[in-house]
Amino acid sequence: MILSKFVDELPIPPILKPRWKDQFYTYYEVNMTEFSQSLHSQLNNSTVWGYENGYPGPTIEVESGEKVFIKWINNLPDKHLFPIDYTVHGAHWDVPDVRTVVHVHGACVEWESDGYPEAWFTKGFKQVGPYFRKQIYRYDNCNHACTLWYHDHTIGITRLNIYAGLAGFYLIRENRERSLNLPSEKYEIPLMIQDKTFNEDGSLYYPKQPEKPIPELETSIIPEFIGDTILVNGKVWPYLEVEPRKYRFRLLNASNTRFYRIKLDSGQFMYQIATDGGLLEYPIGIREIMLAPAERADVIIDFTNLEGKNIIMTNDAPAPFPGGDKPDPLTVGQVMQFRVTLPLSSVDTSTIPAYMVPVPKIKEQSVTRIRYLTLNDNMDQYGREWMLLDNKPWDAPISENPKLGTTEIWYLINVTDDSHPIHLHLIDFQILDRRNFDVDKFNKEKVIEYTGPAMPPEPQERGWKDTVRANPKQVTRIIMEFGPFTGLYIWHCHILEHEDYEMMRPYIVIR
Numbered sequence: 001m002i003l004s005k006f007v008d009e010l011p012i013p014p015i016l017k018p019r020w021k022d023q024f025y026t027y028y029e030v031n032m033t034e035f036s037q038s039l040h041s042q043l044n045n046s047t048v049w050g051y052e053n054g055y056p057g058p059t060i061e062v063e064s065g066e067k068v069f070i071k072w073i074n075n076l077p078d079k080h081l082f083p084i085d086y087t088v089h090g091a092h093w094d095v096p097d098v099r100t101v102v103h104v105h106g107a108c109v110e111w112e113s114d115g116y117p118e119a120w121f122t123k124g125f126k127q128v129g130p131y132f133r134k135q136i137y138r139y140d141n142c143n144h145a146c147t148l149w150y151h152d153h154t155i156g157i158t159r160l161n162i163y164a165g166l167a168g169f170y171l172i173r174e175n176r177e178r179s180l181n182l183p184s185e186k187y188e189i190p191l192m193i194q195d196k197t198f199n200e201d202g203s204l205y206y207p208k209q210p211e212k213p214i215p216e217l218e219t220s221i222i223p224e225f226i227g228d229t230i231l232v233n234g235k236v237w238p239y240l241e242v243e244p245r246k247y248r249f250r251l252l253n254a255s256n257t258r259f260y261r262i263k264l265d266s267g268q269f270m271y272q273i274a275t276d277g278g279l280l281e282y283p284i285g286i287r288e289i290m291l292a293p294a295e296r297a298d299v300i301i302d303f304t305n306l307e308g309k310n311i312i313m314t315n316d317a318p319a320p321f322p323g324g325d326k327p328d329p330l331t332v333g334q335v336m337q338f339r340v341t342l343p344l345s346s347v348d349t350s351t352i353p354a355y356m357v358p359v360p361k362i363k364e365q366s367v368t369r370i371r372y373l374t375l376n377d378n379m380d381q382y383g384r385e386w387m388l389l390d391n392k393p394w395d396a397p398i399s400e401n402p403k404l405g406t407t408e409i410w411y412l413i414n415v416t417d418d419s420h421p422i423h424l425h426l427i428d429f430q431i432l433d434r435r436n437f438d439v440d441k442f443n444k445e446k447v448i449e450y451t452g453p454a455m456p457p458e459p460q461e462r463g464w465k466d467t468v469r470a471n472p473k474q475v476t477r478i479i480m481e482f483g484p485f486t487g488l489y490i491w492h493c494h495i496l497e498h499e500d501y502e503m504m505r506p507y508i509v510i511r
């Protein structure tokens, strides 16, 4: 079934209203429910899951430093929308099918409120996972202004819960950013990009088995999910009417596996102003931007003098990345359309500033510990791909235990053929460099022999990051200071099919 492109308007998720707000703190309640929603006007409504009856969920907007409490409430039915593989870690027969736990991606947050994958809970908190600590999460929002997002993180079924619709934006604001006079209010729009596949009846499709089925299993996890349709903010190939002026877009790749290399078919520049962790030192003009799952980029697009033009946001990243097929330019090679059809409602006084905020480089001399961590590709007892971090499964004893306030460098040694977006909870890091190395020699002798020079991060990555593309046959080095909280966090690949099986590890920040 081929759906027409650019026939539905881009939805913009509403801003969530707090239940309580005073000078000391803010309190929200967020319900997770199942409902039906139109994802394209030529499709029957689809059954989805969402926060506050919306997919994507409502946007949560907070100030930097604001104390926020959120009660995440599971009001989902007992039956899952998608087939569960009970051989996957944490998703065995002994736990209920429908479990949830919410993680604010990129949040500086105490561990008990971070959404640890084994801190899941069911409807009415009737059953909870072994690491469940509290019903009401506390967020200190110690980040600077940035684009974060909240999403499900339940052990063994994250890929299914997010695919069902459990994701939304979480924006942190700050006067430092307001003073820059960037495009704001209705000229500031979040764009959550995802890929999905539909059944004829309009329901969402998620495979029960990989392309080469596993005969012993009724349902098996797949090595990656690649959808044949692109959605932005929960609409298939939407359009957005814009005024001939500057806009700020907060781009988020919330797909299971698909990477996007985004361009405008007008060939014009986008001005990137922020990375995962907030503003860059200065805007950079770019013609394309790469976004792996969970990566964000804030860009300003200037539609001035483009009255009457239609501009398509395109994608030419192979899927899976980088070894997969190039996207069909007529379908998944397109993301959405901008129509410069609205009259200019007032003079555009917003600016693209020459300088934004300091982004001090973390000094390599301050490092107290270096860790060498491999990204591995193994095979399980069914002959399936079994991707690991540091060659250890989720359940192996904790091996990464940084001390509070110390700085470490992690060498992400990728011996696989895929690019893996590696995400650390709690902290933001900086990318030092990437470097090709001899994989065969490493596999045999466990020594890194570089085969090329160290390559600095791309200009679009030279800010605070919480997710980094660790490319195949490269060593990617990141540097970070651990804090301000101690406790149990995780690091993982953000390809959801990898994270569920089982490219995810706990780490602990100790005193």
Ligand SMILES: [Cu+2]
Residues within 6 Å of the ligand: 387, 418, 419, 420, 421, 493, 494, 495, 498, 499, 503
């Ligand atoms: Cu991965």
